[in-house]
Amino acid sequence: MCQLMGMNANVPTDVMFSFAGLAQRAEEHKDGFGIAFFEDKGLRLFVDPASARHSVLAEAVQRYPIHSEVVIAHIRKATQGRVALENTHPFQRELWGRYWVAAHNGNLVDYQPRLHGAFRPVGDTDSERAFCWLMQELAKAHCQVPSVAELTLTLRELLPEVAAFGTFNLLLSNGQALWAHCSTHLHLLERRHPFGPTHLADADLSVDFAAHTRETDRVALLATQPLTRDEPWQALAPGELVVLQGGVRVV
Amino acid sequence: MCQLMGMNANVPTDVMFSFAGLAQRAEEHKDGFGIAFFEDKGLRLFVDPASARHSVLAEAVQRYPIHSEVVIAHIRKATQGRVALENTHPFQRELWGRYWVAAHNGNLVDYQPRLHGAFRPVGDTDSERAFCWLMQELAKAHCQVPSVAELTLTLRELLPEVAAFGTFNLLLSNGQALWAHCSTHLHLLERRHPFGPTHLADADLSVDFAAHTRETDRVALLATQPLTRDEPWQALAPGELVVLQGGVRVV
Numbered sequence: 001m002c003q004l005m006g007m008n009a010n011v012p013t014d015v016m017f018s019f020a021g022l023a024q025r026a027e028e029h030k031d032g033f034g035i036a037f038f039e040d041k042g043l044r045l046f047v048d049p050a051s052a053r054h055s056v057l058a059e060a061v062q063r064y065p066i067h068s069e070v071v072i073a074h075i076r077k078a079t080q081g082r083v084a085l086e087n088t089h090p091f092q093r094e095l096w097g098r099y100w101v102a103a104h105n106g107n108l109v110d111y112q113p114r115l116h117g118a119f120r121p122v123g124d125t126d127s128e129r130a131f132c133w134l135m136q137e138l139a140k141a142h143c144q145v146p147s148v149a150e151l152t153l154t155l156r157e158l159l160p161e162v163a164a165f166g167t168f169n170l171l172l173s174n175g176q177a178l179w180a181h182c183s184t185h186l187h188l189l190e191r192r193h194p195f196g197p198t199h200l201a202d203a204d205l206s207v208d209f210a211a212h213t214r215e216t217d218r219v220a221l222l223a224t225q226p227l228t229r230d231e232p233w234q235a236l237a238p239g240e241l242v243v244l245q246g247g248v249r250v251v
Numbered sequence: 252m253c254q255l256m257g258m259n260a261n262v263p264t265d266v267m268f269s270f271a272g273l274a275q276r277a278e279e280h281k282d283g284f285g286i287a288f289f290e291d292k293g294l295r296l297f298v299d300p301a302s303a304r305h306s307v308l309a310e311a312v313q314r315y316p317i318h319s320e321v322v323i324a325h326i327r328k329a330t331q332g333r334v335a336l337e338n339t340h341p342f343q344r345e346l347w348g349r350y351w352v353a354a355h356n357g358n359l360v361d362y363q364p365r366l367h368g369a370f371r372p373v374g375d376t377d378s379e380r381a382f383c384w385l386m387q388e389l390a391k392a393h394c395q396v397p398s399v400a401e402l403t404l405t406l407r408e409l410l411p412e413v414a415a416f417g418t419f420n421l422l423l424s425n426g427q428a429l430w431a432h433c434s435t436h437l438h439l440l441e442r443r444h445p446f447g448p449t450h451l452a453d454a455d456l457s458v459d460f461a462a463h464t465r466e467t468d469r470v471a472l473l474a475t476q477p478l479t480r481d482e483p484w485q486a487l488a489p490g491e492l493v494v495l496q497g498g499v500r501v502v
Contacts, residue, residue, distance in 0.1 A: 041373050042336025047295060060311040085293025094344055097371035118369030118390070120348035122292050139369070 002089070002105045003029055004186070005073040006171040006222035008178040008244035012039065012067035013219055017200070017207045020062055021227040022073055024202035026052035029075040032088040033058055036101040037068035038175035043099040044068075047088040051075075070178050072171045074103035081125035090171075091131050093119055095138060096145040098174045102131040105224055106167030106183055113162075130162045134172070148177045152243050152251055155179055159241060171222060178244040180222050182236035187226050189233045190248060191219040198228045218247025253340070253356045254280055255437070256324040257422040257473035259429040259495035263290065263318035264470055268451070268458045271313055272478040273324055275453035277303035280326040283339040284309055287352040288319035289426035294350040295319075298339040302326075321429050323422045325354035332376035341422075342382050344370055346389060347396040349425045353382040356475055357418030357434055364413075381413045385423070399428045403494050403502055406430055410492060422473060429495040431473050433487035438477050440484045441499060442470040449479045469498030 005022045007015050019035065026033060033052035037044045044066065052058040052075050074089035081087035089103040104127035111126050117136035121128040134155075141154045155172075159181045162168050168183040180186055195209035195217070222242070226233035236242060243251035256273045258266050270286065277284060284303035288295045295317065303309040303326050325340035332338035340354040355378035362377050368387035372379040385406075392405045406423075410432045413419050421432040431437055446460035446468070473493070477484035487493060494502035 039336045042298075042300075042339070044298060044336065045296065047293075049293075056315045057311075060308075060315070064307045064311070085290045085295065088293070092343070094371065094373060097373050099373055120345065122345060122348050122350055 002074055002076045003224040004103055004105045004169060004171050004222065005071070005227070006178050006180060007071040007219065008247055009069055009217070009219040010247035011217055012069055014065040014067050015071050015073070016062055016065055017205070018221060018227050019073060020205060021200040021202050022075060022223070023052040023058055023062065024200070026075045029077040031078040031083045032076040033074065034088050034090050034103065035061055035071065035073040036090045036092070037066045038070040038173060039068055041098060041175055043092065043101065043175070045090065045092050045101065047085060049083050049085050049088050070173045070175055072101050072103050072173055072178070079107045081123055084123065086123035087125050089127060091128050093131070093135050095135055098145055100135060100172070100174045102134070102170060102172045104130060105169040105185070108162065108165040108168065111162070111165040130168070133162065134158055145174070148243065148245055148250070152179070152241070156241055160239070163239070169224065176245070177250070178222070180236070180242040180244070182240045182242070183238060185224050186236045187223050187233040188236060188242060188249070189221045189226070189231055191221070191231070193217070198231055201226055201229045220244045220247050220249060253325055253327045254475040255354055255356045255420060255422050255473065256478070257429050257431060258322040258470065259498055260320055260468070260470040261498035262468055263320055265316040265318050266322050266324070267313055267316055268456070269472060269478050270324060271456060272451040272453050273326060273474070274303040274309055274313065275451070277326045280328040282329040282334045283327040284325065285339050285341050285354065286312055286322065286324040287341045287343070288317045289321040289424060290319055292349060292426055294343065294352065294426070296341065296343050296352065298336060300334050300336050300339050321424045321426055323352050323354050323424055323429070330358045332374055335374065337374035338376050340378060342379050344382070344386050346386055349396055351386060351423070351425045353385070353421060353423045355381060356420040356436070359413065359416040359419065362413070362416040381419070384413065385409055396425070399494065399496055399501070403430070403492070407492055411490070414490070420475065427496070428501070429473070431487070431493040431495070433491045433493070434489060436475050437487045438474050438484040439487060439493060439500070440472045440477070440482055442472070442482070444468070449482050452478055452480045471495045471498050471500060
């Protein structure tokens with residue numbers, strides 16, 4: 001199994017602190033890591049089939065404060081598909097003139113969706129097949145980029161069809177919103193004023209967000225397991241779909 | 252105008268030396284840089300709207316020896332499209348289960364191709380429009396990934412249609428081959444045994460490739476202007492299409 005991390009904020013925010021926590025978990029989840037940063041419509045995607053604990057790229061990401069409104073990160077423990085760059089999450093496609101990114105935690109059994117559209121997997125994971133199928137079905141359901149509310153309605157129909165094949169914790173974004181589907185383990189934290197100090201769950205590292213934030217800042221985090229030990233992470237329910245926009249939960 | 256660099260080799264090869272030369276030219280070409288590395292079917296794409304001279308990311312790329320069979324790099328001086336992440340080359344799409352990457356040097360005047368297929372630009376450059384149109388037309392011409400020879404025949408028909416709108420120096424790859432279309436300035440160098448010392452044209456930096464290579468290694472480089480001062484770079488002719496595979500020119 002893998003671990004996921006997602007971030008959505010109303011102002012460009014860095015995830016150095018949270019990613020440092022996630023990277024600590026890469027001792028076990030050693031088969032690659034990836035992190036996608038949206039900056040408006042633009043996208044930076046870093047993927048490495050090496051462990052985030054030892055990857056030079058992961059080290060650079062931790063030292064380099066990329067400010068972003070939406071982040072999706074993943075550390076991989078291979079279940080399906082060999083350890084290879086093309087099997088490393090998050091995956092990226094373009095639809096309606098927007099980049100889309102997805103990362104998956106879980107395992108889909110005998111999942112071979114009919115891919116007759118413009119989206120084909122490059123690697124051989126169940127996760128990329130599911131992402132291509134979602135893109136294909138979204139492309140059929142709307143002729144151009146719809147509102148976040150409309151996209152959410154469509155995703156609410158599509159996601160259970162994939163989840164029926166196994167465990168499907170998914171983070172998905174097109175830069176406008178961050179969708180999170182919980183199948184087993186996914187936790188949500190909404191940070192807002194008053195900001196205060198917090199400590200990573202996995203490392204002896206703390207930060208006082210009060211020193212780095214303004215009253216109006218809103219930051220929402222998603223993670224397979226809570227990343228900090230002194231904040232009110234909420235466990236999502238199986239089948240729950242959370243939509244984050246502007247740093248807050250809108251659905 | 253921008254500057255391009257491409258590399259194709261028969262064994263995974265790093266481009267730290269060549270990219271150091273290209274980055275020197277980023278004083279003038281300061282509106283972003285990008286570099287794409289294919290590792291078999293996998294792809295790493297680094298883009299930054301900052302100058303390659305000052306980008307933390309460019310510095311990381313220069314220190315981190317990524318070994319790759321195909322590399323496409325670009326430093327940007329904006330002509331069309333504002334300085335933004337989504338306007339930074341190279342651009343990436345997926346077609347037939349392969350990632351495709353393109354970078355463009357030049358300027359296309361009043362170029363508004365009809366984009367009715369599955370490829371839409373995310374940014375607002377002439378370059379990304381041209382790339383989307385090429386992907387759309389390739390998708391119409393073949394139903395799955397054809398041979399490099401067949402793709403070359405199709406590209407030979409498509410590229411002049413774009414080039415008719417202005418200057419169109421293009422590097423394009425799907426990881427199997429590297430296609431280079433010359434409109435004005437593009438130079439080719441084929442390195443092979445016996446390898447020897449060479450000096451960058453733009454910096455006081457030299458390397459002796461004999462120490463890092465085997466007799467069977469083949470490396471081909473493309474650049475807007477020659478990157479080294481003591482090697483036999485050949486200027487391509489206007490309208491010329493070069494195809495590199497396994498580190499040698501196959502067309």
